[in-house]
Amino acid sequence: MALLAVAATLGLAAPGCATSGRAATSTTTTTATTVTDPGPRTSTTEPDAPAEPDAVDPSLTDVPDEVFAGLGDPRIDVADYQVRLHAEPGRDEVAGTARLRLAATTADPLPSFTLDLRGPRATQVLVDGRRAKVSTEADELEITPSAPLEPGESTSVVITYAGEPEPASFPRLEVPVGWQPDDRGGWFTMNEPFGASSWVPVNDHPSDKATWTITLDTPASVTGVANGRLRSRQAVAGRRRWVWETDQPMASYLAFVAIGDYDLVERGGAEGTEVVFAFPPDLSPDERGAFDQLDPILSFFSDTFGPYPDDDAGAAVVDTSLGLAMETQTRPLFGSDAFRGGDAWALAHEVAHQWYGNAVSPARWQDLWLNESFATYADWLWRESQGEGSVRELSDGRGVPSAGGLAVLDPEAAATFDGAVYEGGARALHALRLEAGDDDFFELLRRWFADNRGRSVTTEDFLALARKVTDADVDAWADEWLRNPDPPELPR
Numbered sequence: 001m002a003l004l005a006v007a008a009t010l011g012l013a014a015p016g017c018a019t020s021g022r023a024a025t026s027t028t029t030t031t032a033t034t035v036t037d038p039g040p041r042t043s044t045t046e047p048d049a050p051a052e053p054d055a056v057d058p059s060l061t062d063v064p065d066e067v068f069a070g071l072g073d074p075r076i077d078v079a080d081y082q083v084r085l086h087a088e089p090g091r092d093e094v095a096g097t098a099r100l101r102l103a104a105t106t107a108d109p110l111p112s113f114t115l116d117l118r119g120p121r122a123t124q125v126l127v128d129g130r131r132a133k134v135s136t137e138a139d140e141l142e143i144t145p146s147a148p149l150e151p152g153e154s155t156s157v158v159i160t161y162a163g164e165p166e167p168a169s170f171p172r173l174e175v176p177v178g179w180q181p182d183d184r185g186g187w188f189t190m191n192e193p194f195g196a197s198s199w200v201p202v203n204d205h206p207s208d209k210a211t212w213t214i215t216l217d218t219p220a221s222v223t224g225v226a227n228g229r230l231r232s233r234q235a236v237a238g239r240r241r242w243v244w245e246t247d248q249p250m251a252s253y254l255a256f257v258a259i260g261d262y263d264l265v266e267r268g269g270a271e272g273t274e275v276v277f278a279f280p281p282d283l284s285p286d287e288r289g290a291f292d293q294l295d296p297i298l299s300f301f302s303d304t305f306g307p308y309p310d311d312d313a314g315a316a317v318v319d320t321s322l323g324l325a326m327e328t329q330t331r332p333l334f335g336s337d338a339f340r341g342g343d344a345w346a347l348a349h350e351v352a353h354q355w356y357g358n359a360v361s362p363a364r365w366q367d368l369w370l371n372e373s374f375a376t377y378a379d380w381l382w383r384e385s386q387g388e389g390s391v392r393e394l395s396d397g398r399g400v401p402s403a404g405g406l407a408v409l410d411p412e413a414a415a416t417f418d419g420a421v422y423e424g425g426a427r428a429l430h431a432l433r434l435e436a437g438d439d440d441f442f443e444l445l446r447r448w449f450a451d452n453r454g455r456s457v458t459t460e461d462f463l464a465l466a467r468k469v470t471d472a473d474v475d476a477w478a479d480e481w482l483r484n485p486d487p488p489e490l491p492r
């Protein structure tokens with residue numbers, strides 16, 4: 001869905017060519033993703049057993065990922081980020097302190113590890129209070145503590161850093177990724193897929209989820225917004241400190257910050273949530289009114305998929321044309337171009353991601369359809385409930401056809417956020433529903449969420465659950481609808 005806007009705004013070209021920078025896209029095979037290596041920190045265990053991460057190969061310094069290489073470090077698992085960020089409108093510079101709690105995932109003591117950081121430089125790193133050696137590369141820090149990290153033991157890492165954030169441009173679509181300006185001198189982040197490292201040192205891969213507290217230190221007249229719950233807004237020495245806390249595990253591409261001129265509209269919301277909207281002061285009452293739909297959408301998805309996975313909800317609207325919307329955790333992100341015919345047109349899609357993508361996250365970027373196909377399908381369900389047509393009708397002719405004829409699971413489709421992982425995978429889910437029957441299909445969606453919330457999962461995990469919950473021929477379905485670049489039409 002958001003891809004529609006990207007396509008409309010940017011003139012989507014034919015896929016197949018571009019990769020740049022950090023994107024290592026594998027080429028043309030369409031058989032991708034039978035998962036043999038579930039990767040680090042990936043849970044394939046039964047629901048109630050806490051995931052026991054397998055010890056990781058100590059020679060791997062980046063998370064193995066077919067779609068976006070060079071990200072993260074599988075030898076560590078970060079549990080918590082406490083980030084304090086000093087930023088000002090009009091000044092392209094941040095200064096910060098990031099306090100991480102992390103543990104080595106290796107079998108043996110770990111002599112050094114890396115964090116992603118692009119732009120700002122680390123000026124000091126303390127590991128358990130002791131000075132560590134740091135070597136800086138273009139897009140990561142290598143940290144060597146005075147003693148190796150003991151496997152599994154919680155370690156404190158404190159990084160002081162400052163400098164000019166270096167956003168990345170998304171291959172082919174020219175979507176700016178990371179720290180970026182709005183049109184009024186403020187700043188905000190759109191991190192998916194690899195932008196978080198432009199403003200914070202981070203293990204930047206969705207296989208490593210963590211809780212986050214983000215403190216924005218701004219001039220007194222400026223508002224700082226982030227994910228989760230606003231814990232405090234203190235005036236300190238002529239400035240203001242905005243403390244935002246996310247207590248549900250979050251993938252780093254879902255972290256959000258904005259500083260600038262915002263009205264914070266706080267109220268109770270549906271499903272027991274506390275809602276905070278961040279609106280540009282001159283956003284019209286009609287445009288603000290579009291977000292009243294948040295409550296019925298939260299209730300509809302809670303009824304359909306299981307209880308909303310957080311206590312906090314809302315949205316943020318930034319004062320620039322984004323060309324897409326983004327499911328930033330608890331507080332999805334929209335631009336000034338988000339409104340169409342009285343609607344914030346991607347709202348249901350981004351809210352659906354709070355279940356599929358945010359609570360249940362992809363363990364590797366090639367599993368992106370677990371986000372986008374599900375959110376697209378959820379949006380069709382919501383629209384159907386609003387009398388906008390049946391899911392079958394809505395699935396027709398919507399969205400960017402996959403010009404390159406890519407299969408849903410083709411890594412190239414994930415690398416380019418192709419229509420195949422949006423509408424293509426949503427049609428695949430509908431085909432599964434037709435074969436499994438409504439009862440089993442919706443049971444599958446609910447179990448997928450209930451069993452895996454807080455974790456990172458793979459396509460193979462989904463197929464295994466589908467085999468368990470439904471009578472469908474799941475392997476034939478996956479071959480025909482997920483691995484096939486030319487899937488059939490849905491029956492009338």
Ligand code: ZN
Binds near residue numbers: 002349372
């Ligand atoms: Zn989406």
